[in-house]
Structures are given as structure tokens and as C-alpha cells.
Amino acid sequence: LATRIAKRTLEHLDLVRKSLIPAILLGIPLGVMAFRRQHFGKAILAIVGIIQTIPALALLVLVMPLVTALNLPSLGVGSVTAVVALFLYALLPIVQGTYTGLAGIEPQYSETAEALGLSRPFKLWKIELPLASRNIMSGIKTSAVINVGFATLGALIGAGGYGQPILTGIRRADMGTILEGAIPAALLAIAVQFVFEFVERWYVPRGLGIQAGK
Numbered sequence: 001l002a003t004r005i006a007k008r009t010l011e012h013l014d015l016v017r018k019s020l021i022p023a024i025l026l027g028i029p030l031g032v033m034a035f036r037r038q039h040f041g042k043a044i045l046a047i048v049g050i051i052q053t054i055p056a057l058a059l060l061v062l063v064m065p066l067v068t069a070l071n072l073p074s075l076g077v078g079s080v081t082a083v084v085a086l087f088l089y090a091l092l093p094i095v096q097g098t099y100t101g102l103a104g105i106e107p108q109y110s111e112t113a114e115a116l117g118l119s120r121p122f123k124l125w126k127i128e129l130p131l132a133s134r135n136i137m138s139g140i141k142t143s144a145v146i147n148v149g150f151a152t153l154g155a156l157i158g159a160g161g162y163g164q165p166i167l168t169g170i171r172r173a174d175m176g177t178i179l180e181g182a183i184p185a186a187l188l189a190i191a192v193q194f195v196f197e198f199v200e201r202w203y204v205p206r207g208l209g210i211q212a213g214k
Contacts, residue, residue: 004165005184012161012188015079015151019086020144027091027143028136031098032124044095052092056150059085060157082154082161089150090143097139101132133204141196148189152181162188 030048034041054062060081067081105128113123129136155163162181169177 023090027094082159093142101135
């Protein structure tokens with residue numbers, strides 16, 4: 001049992017890792033772009049919002065033909081399909097968190113930076129992103145927890161993970177097998193929540209953390 005759970009845990013974490021990291025790398029720049037370019041930003045927020053409204057199972061079905069057309073048999077069609085779907089699902093909280101964080105910065109900070117003649121890239125990296133970091137981390141944390149739950153559906157297309165024993169248990173009407181996947185999945189979601197809360201305390205500037213605590 002322990003060996004099976006360990007194997008499924010590695011498969012599940014692999015799905016989450018392969019989808020969440022690209023979502024972070026793309027989602028934060030998209031959030032910045034949505035803030036900088038308001039008209040274009042509305043389209044970005046609308047698109048990622050529409051993706052989020054698509055039912056998880058339907059999204060898997062929609063993504064599968066695209067993955068099959070790319071012809072990546074070495075990676076496994078089911079695994080790649082699950083990763084792509086998870087990636088798309090993870091975008092909205094990260095994009096929205098970045099946009100909300102930047103939009104919530106008080107105007108005097110930008111005015112002061114402009115008065116000092118700071119370049120836009122410097123202002124973004126050293127002032128705006130740190131001030132928006134609490135919202136950004138909140139979006140990433142939300143995406144990570146969502147992905148842990150959504151990844152269980154990957155078993156329907158052969159992606160493995162905790163969804164495999166859940167699916168097998170449903171077919172056999174075996175509650176013990178279902179719990180073999182459901183309980184570790186729930187515990188992993190809780191663990192991910194705590195890990196990102198720890199990272200948030202380390203990453204978010206102390207002053208913002210104190211203000212949030214109030």
C-alpha cells in the first residue's frame with residue numbers, strides 16, 4: 001500500500017509541477033500586461049476567465065485532439081493532455097492576482113518613482129511587483145490547490161496520479177480503493193496550502209505581511 005501511494009504521489013506531483021511552473025512563468029507577465037495595457041488587458045482577463053468556466057472534464061476532451069495532433073507519444077498523450085489542461089486552469093488565479101495586486105498599488109508610489117526618474121522595468125521589479133507580491137502569491141497558491149484536485153481527473157485519460165485508485169474503486173464499488181486515492185489527494189492539497197503559506201511569509205515584504213495580519 002505504501003509503495004502504491006508513494007508512486008501515485010510522485011505521479012500527481014509531476015502533473016502539478018509540469019503545469020504550475022509554466023502557468024506561473026506565463027501568468028505573471030500576462031497579469032502585468034493586463035495592467036499596463038488596459039484595453040488589451042480586458043481581453044486577457046476575459047479569455048482566462050472563459051477557460052476557467054469550462055468544466056474540467058470537458059476541457060480534457062477539448063485539449064486531447066490538440067495534443068494528439070502534436071504527436072508526442074514519448075510523453076504519453078494522457079499525461080500531456082492533463083498537463084496542458086491543468087496549465088490552462090491555473091492561469092486565471094495567477095493572472096487575476098497579479099493584475100489585482102498591481103492595480104491596488106497606491107498612486108503615490110508610482111508618482112514618486114516617476115519623479116525620481118526610475119525606468120519602467122526598474123519600477124516594475126523593485127517597486128510594483130514587491131508591493132503586489134501578496135496578491136500574486138495568493139493567486140499562485142490558489143492555482144496550486146486547484147491543480148492538486150483537478151489532477152485526479154487525469155486518470156480518466158491515463159495520466160496516473162491519485163485519480164487512478166479513485167477511478168478503479170468507483171468501477172469496483174470498492175470504498176477502500178477510492179479512499180486510497182481520495183485521502184492522499186486531500187492531504188496533499190492541505191500540504192500544498194501550508195507550503196505556499198510558508199513561501200508567502202518568506203517572499204512577501206515584511207511590512208506587507210504585517211499589514212495583512214492586521
